[in-house]
Structure formats: structure tokens, C-alpha cells
Amino acid sequence: MNKDEMEGKWEKAKGKVKDKAGEIAGDADLEARGEAQHAEGEVQEKFGQTRRKAGEAVEDLGDKIKGE
Structure with a gap:
């Protein structure tokens, strides 16, 4: 797992929390921001x-070229 995958998972989780918090609080703006953050995390992941x-x-191709 690389940095983008880890950060993407983290952003998805934070977005999900905001989404649910907005849903519970009846705050449509917070809910929308959470959904957007979750989507951004998905793209990054x-x-x-x-x-x-x-x-x-690329590594596999290099190994094949070298005959490994």
C-alpha cells in the first residue's frame, strides 16, 4: 500500500464520519461536504x-527483460 492509498482511505473515513454527523444533525451542508470528501478519498485511493x-x-517487465 502506498501513500496515496493510505491517504485516500483516511479521507474516505473522515468523509463518512462527516456525512453521518450531518445526517444525524440534520445539517445538509455538512452531509454534502462529507460525501464530497469521501468521493475525493475514493479517487485518491x-x-x-x-x-x-x-x-x-514495470518491475515485472524489467525482470523478464533481465531473464529473471
Whole structure:
């Protein structure tokens, strides 16, 4: 897991808390901000996963070229 994946998971969790707090408090603005933060975290996490997988693919290709 890389930095983007970890930060994305953290942002998703914080967004979920804000979303639920807004829902409980009847604060539509807080709820919307929580949903947006959760979505941003999802994007960041997916970016991190893609970045990690691309790095792994490059390493595998390098190993094949070297004959390992």
C-alpha cells in the first residue's frame, strides 16, 4: 500500500464520519461536504492503486527483460 492509498482511505473515513454527523444533525451542508470528501478519498485511493499496479508491472517487465 502506498501513500496515496493510505491517504485516500483516511479521507474516505473522515468523509463518512462527516456525512453521518450531518445526517444525524440534520445539517445538509455538512452531509454534502462529507460525501464530497469521501468521493475525493475514493479517487485518491484508486489513483494510488493504479500507480502501485503500474510500478509492479514495470518491475515485472524489467525482470523478464533481465531473464529473471
